[in-house]
Amino acid sequence: MKAIILVGGEGTRLRPLTYTAPKQMLPIMGVPMLEGVMGQLASHGVDEAVLSLGYLPDRFLEAYPDGRCAGVKLHYATEPSPLDTAGAVRFAAEALTIEDTFLVVNGDVLTDLNVSALVAFHRSSGAEGTVALHPVEDPSRFGVVETDAVGRVLAFVEKPPREEATTNLINAGTYVFEPSALERIPLGERVSIERVTFPQMVDDEALYAMSDTSYWLDTGTPQAYLTAHSDILSGRRSPAFVRSPIVEGSWIAPTAMVADDATVIASVVDASVVVGSGARIEGSVILPGVQIDAGAVIVGSIVGPRASIGAGAVLEPTCVIGADARVEAGASLVDVRIPSQ
Numbered sequence: 001m002k003a004i005i006l007v008g009g010e011g012t013r014l015r016p017l018t019y020t021a022p023k024q025m026l027p028i029m030g031v032p033m034l035e036g037v038m039g040q041l042a043s044h045g046v047d048e049a050v051l052s053l054g055y056l057p058d059r060f061l062e063a064y065p066d067g068r069c070a071g072v073k074l075h076y077a078t079e080p081s082p083l084d085t086a087g088a089v090r091f092a093a094e095a096l097t098i099e100d101t102f103l104v105v106n107g108d109v110l111t112d113l114n115v116s117a118l119v120a121f122h123r124s125s126g127a128e129g130t131v132a133l134h135p136v137e138d139p140s141r142f143g144v145v146e147t148d149a150v151g152r153v154l155a156f157v158e159k160p161p162r163e164e165a166t167t168n169l170i171n172a173g174t175y176v177f178e179p180s181a182l183e184r185i186p187l188g189e190r191v192s193i194e195r196v197t198f199p200q201m202v203d204d205e206a207l208y209a210m211s212d213t214s215y216w217l218d219t220g221t222p223q224a225y226l227t228a229h230s231d232i233l234s235g236r237r238s239p240a241f242v243r244s245p246i247v248e249g250s251w252i253a254p255t256a257m258v259a260d261d262a263t264v265i266a267s268v269v270d271a272s273v274v275v276g277s278g279a280r281i282e283g284s285v286i287l288p289g290v291q292i293d294a295g296a297v298i299v300g301s302i303v304g305p306r307a308s309i310g311a312g313a314v315l316e317p318t319c320v321i322g323a324d325a326r327v328e329a330g331a332s333l334v335d336v337r338i339p340s341q
Contacts, residue, residue, distance in 0.1 A: 001119070003046045003072075003103040004092045007034065008054025008079060011108070013221045016322030016339045017304050022056045023219065024107040025063060027287065028228050030253055030270050031241045032063065033219065037107055038070035039241050044115035046103065050075040052092035054082060070241075086193035090185035098179050104193075106173035110228055112215040112237065113174055121210045122176040125151060128206035129181050129198070134172040134216040138162055142170035143194055145209050153207040156198055169211050173218075222302055222320050229268050229285050253288075276311070283317075293329065304340065 011023035018026075024034040038049065049072050051060055057078045067074045077092040089104055096102075101119065113132055122130035131153065133145055140162040146155045147169075157166070171194065184200055185191055201207035215237050219228050231237045233249055244254060250264045253271040258264060262275045265282040269275065273286050276294035283300045286292070290303050293311040300317030303309065307321045310329030315321070319333050322340030327333065 001045045001047065001101070001103065002096050002098060003041055003049040003105055004052055004089055004096075005034070005037065005049050005105050005107045006052050006085065006088055007060065007107040008052050008082070008088055009108065010055045011220070014225065014320075016325075016337055017225075017302065017320060018055075019340045020305075020323045022059055025059050026225070027270060028110070028219075029232055029239075029242050029251055029268060030288075031243065033110070034060070034107055035070050036110065036239055036241045037105065038072050040112070040239075041103070041105065041115065042071050043240075044119075046072055046115075048073045048075070048096065050077050050092045050095045051107075052088040053078040054088070082190065083188070084190045084192045086185045086191035086197040087189055089193065090182055090187050090191070093182050094187070098182065100179070102177055102179070104175040104177060108219050109173045110215070110217045110219060110237075111172065111174065112239075113172070113212050114214065115174065118174065118210055118212070119176050121151070122208065125208045127176075127208040128178050128204075129201050129208070130176040131198075131207065131209040132172040132174040133169040133209050133211040135168050135211065135213060136170050137168070139165045139168045139170055145169055145171055147209050151208045151210060152205060153198070153202050153209050155202065156194060158194070169209075172212070172216055222318050225302060226283070226285060226300065226318070230266065230283065233266055233268070259294075284315075287323075307338075 007024045011018035014023050025032050075095040077095040083091055118132055143158045144165055144167050147153050184197055219225050249266050252269040255271045256269045256273040258275040259277040261277055263280040267281045268285045271288040273290045275292045278295045279292050280297045284298045286303045287305045289306040291308040295312045296309045297314045301315045301319035303321045304323040307325045309327045313327045313331045316334045318335050320337045324341040325338045
C-alpha cells in the first residue's frame with residue numbers, strides 16, 4: 001500500500017527546537033519521530049510513501065540518503081509554496097502512481113491505530129474517503145466529526161465550544177482514500193482538506209469515519225513532546241522502535257556519560273550527553289550532545305541538541321532550550337525558551 005505523509009509544517013509551537021529541525025525529525029527515545037510513524041505504517045503493509053515537504057526539506061533528504069525509512073521506500077515532493085492540507089496531498093500524489101486505495105497521514109501524530117482495520121472498514125463501506133476518529137476529553141481544541149449509525153460522516157465542526165460539542169470524537173489525522181478523491185483537488189492550488197474537500201465529500205455522502213481508542217497524541221507542543229516520552233517511560237505505550245532498555249523509569253542512551261552521583265528520574269538522556277557530578281534531571285528530555293555541568297537541575301524541560309547548561313543552573317517547567325544554546329552557570333529559569341545559537 002502507498003501513503004502520503006504530511007510533514008510540511010513549521011512546528012511554530014515547538015520553537016526554538018524547530019528552528020533547526022522539522023518537528024517530525026525531532027527524536028522520540030532517540031529515534032526520529034518520522035521513523036516511528038513510518039515503522040507503524042510498515043507493520044500494516046505500507047511499502048512506499050511520499051513525504052509532502054515544505055519546511056526545511058533538506059533535513060529529510062539528508063537523513064535518508066538511500067531513500068528508505070523504516071523499510072519503506074521514500075519519494076519526496078517539496079511544495080513551491082504552502083498548499084494547505086488538500087493541496088499538499090494532490091501535489092505529493094504526483095510523485096507516486098496511485099491506482100488503488102491509499103493512505104494520508106499527519107507526520108506529527110503518534111498513534112497505535114490499527115490501520116489495517118481502518119482500511120478494511122473503508123473498503124467494506126464503499127467509501128471514497130474514510131477518517132480515523134479518536135475520543136478526547138475536551139474536543140474544543142479540535143475538529144469534531146458527527147456520523148450516523150453506519151459511520152457515514154454527517155458534518156465537521158471546527159473547534160466547537162466544549163459545552164456545545166455534539167460528540168467527543170475528533171479527526172485523528174489518518175485518512176484512507178480512493179484515487180478518485182484526488183480529482184476533487186485542483187493541482188497547484190491552496191486547498192484545505194478539512195474545510196473544502198471533506199465537506200464536498202460529505203455532501204456527496206462519500207465520506208465515512210471509524211473511531212478507535214488506541215494510543216493517540218498530537219506532538220505539536222513542548223508539553224505534548226514531553227508526554228510522548230513519559231508515556232513510553234511509564235509503560236503506557238511500548239513502541240517497537242525503542243532500541244535499548246528503559247531502566248528504573250528512565251532511558252539513557254548507551255553513549256551518554258552520567259556521573260555516578262548524578263540523579264536521573266523519569267527522563268530521557270540521548271546520545272553523547274554528558275551529565276556532571278551532582279546534577280539532577282527529572283521529567284525532562286535531553287537531546288543529543290548536551291553538556292550538563294555539575295550541580296545543574298533540570299525539571300520538566302527540553303534541552304536541544306548540543307546545548308550546554310552551566311554549573312548550578314536551574315531549569316523548571318517548562319523550559320525549552322534551543323540547539324547549541326548556552327545557559328549560564330547559576331541561572332534560574334522557569335517556563336522560558338532560549339533560542340538556538
